[in-house]
Amino acid sequence: MGQNNFNLSNPDATSLLSAMRLGTLSAEQVVRQHLERLARTQGKINGATHIFTEQALAEARELDRHGNKDLPLFGLPCSVKETFCMAGQDVTAGSMRMQPEHHLQDAEVVRRLRQAGAVIIARSNIPEFAMTGESTNLRFGRTNNPLDVDRVAGGSSGGEGALVGSGASAFGVGSDILGSIRIPAAFCGVVGFKPHSGGVDKTGTWPVVTGNTRTWLGIGPLTRSVRDAQLVYNVITDHPVAEPARTGGRLITPHGFPLRVQQGCISDALSAARTALLEQSFTEERRAFTDIGSLYLKIPKLILDDFHHQWLDMLSHPPGRRFSLLNELVAQLRGKPTIDRGLLMWLLIAPFMKPRSRKQVQAVARQFDEARAHYQSLLGEDGILVLPTLGLLAPRHGEMNRLSLKPGINGLFTGHTMGNYLDLPSIAIPAWKFRDPATGLPPSISVLCAPGAEAKLFEAAKCIESVLN
Structure with a gap:
């Protein structure tokens, strides 16, 4: 199953939605197609922890008979992270030791997906306690990358990346406290959007974060396109993104930023992305980011x-x-x-x-608070950053944890982690036109903005997507 670009061969959710509204496809057909693909790939990829075949087909048939085709996610088959509560299901966090948490009602984000007409076909795998970049645990096993099963799918929303990247799920929803949406998106060749921490209601999702990292955590979609990410986000947020009032803005180019890339295709994709924006009414502005390493x-x-x-x-x-x-x-x-x-x-x-x-905790937290305020102000209403999502392509199993958890400043990961501790909305976009000649894997480029400037982010992301793919 190595080196397949599923994301280019499958229609995105927006296209599927259009076909169902026109009547050229039924909800049951779309859901059945995805379930069949999931059945074919699960043995090799292991992205799902639970599959709801009969329930999903029944929901799809009910939508075809009595559903409103104007629902924003009508009939779309999707998956959700195992750490999102679902009525009648346990949250295990992938742990054999933790007492499973049984839930009687859906998480708020799950409720909104159902209300919008989405059909949940599966729950997806994670690393134990959702805290590393490799989705493996003793309870459900290891999730493999759909583009090359010898490589990691990323984490912690790695099951989501694998399901969307394999074409088994039209879109997924995950959570991200240190790159947990964007890492799987980058490794599996799909789009991943981490909103700011207040963008999506976290009620009913695990874990409940009340400490200093509560502003690092966001819930958002993994999709086949940027427009899909905006579509799904507008369903699960209280703050839908409209089209920008005017085109263009400021492209912030950081200097003094500790950044490193392993493959030349990442640098090539980054250069193409920045050039595309400069040709589309964005103006470049160089600013210092010298405290990122610290x-x-x-x-x-x-x-x-x-x-x-x-x-x-x-x-x-x-x-x-x-x-x-x-x-x-x-x-x-x-x-x-x-x-x-x-x-x-x-x-x-x-x-x-x-x-x-x-006292030490408070001092460190104060440094992050000051940096967050500074950089959000710097970006303002029209500033965006364009960075490599990661400085590496999907590594082989075992390498991601070794690389990401070693001590010292690691320029491979400085770009995506900044999006968390500065609480910046961040979207990762695959660059299939720039895939690595040695492995066939695509690099990934991210766009970041200040909270409230999401319209500018999606404008830039759509422009970059058209150039990179």
Whole structure:
């Protein structure tokens, strides 16, 4: 199944929606086609944790009989991340140790998808506790990249990237606290949009983040096109994106930014994207981003302050059996692990990176708050950034965690992580015209803006998409 570009051979959700409204396709036909593709690819890709075949077909038939074809997502088959609550389903976070959470009602984002006419055909795989760039866990196994099964699909919304990238799902919805939508989108050759933290209601999604990283987390779509991303986002947000009042804007070109790329095709795609905007009424403005390296080094401090204690509590099940890192290391060496290796890596660095006092936490949080205010003001209503989504193409299994969790400033990941801690809406766009000659994999380019400037972001993203594909 290596090196297939499914995303170019399958119509996007907007095209499918048009066909269903015209009557050339029924909702049942569209849903059945996607379920059949999912059945063919699941054994190799393992993107889904649950598949709702009969329920989805029944919903599609009901839509064909009595549904309103003007519903914004009428009949579109989609998937949602396993950490989104669904009535009658458990949230396991991919963990064998955590007590599963049973839910009696849908998360708000799931409710809105159903209300808009979407048909949920599957839930998708994640890394354990949704905290690494490789979607593998002991409960559901490893998700493989649909473009090359020997490579990672990304994380933490890796199952979504794999399902959309394989053509099994017309679109998916995931969450993103350190690139968890855009990493899978980049690796699987699809579009991924992370809104700002207040863009989509998180009620009923796991985990509930109340600490300093709550403004890092966004919920958004993974799709086959930029227009699909805007379509789905306008359903799940309270702040739909309209067309921009005027075309053009400021293309902010950062200097002093610690950025590194492994493949030349990424640089070529980036240059083409920026040139396209400069030819379309955008003007270039160079600005300093010299503190990005320092901020990058502090990311683990706030992540671990918010989550480390929670992780240990969830791993200590049943109650009274406290999780022991030493015992887990022994179990891993014996080939009998109880947690995924990626989560283990986070737990191993915790003693060295976690802040020692509340005063230190407050000082670090203040630095991020000041940077967020500064850069959001710099971008304003018409400024955008164009950066590589990642400085690498999808690596082989095991390499992503090793690269992303090693200490030091890593220019491969500085671009996408900035979108989280600065709370910037960010969209990743595949560049199929610039695919790597050695692997056939596409690079990915991201557009970022300040909250409130999403119309400008989508304008720029559509322009870039037309050049890169």
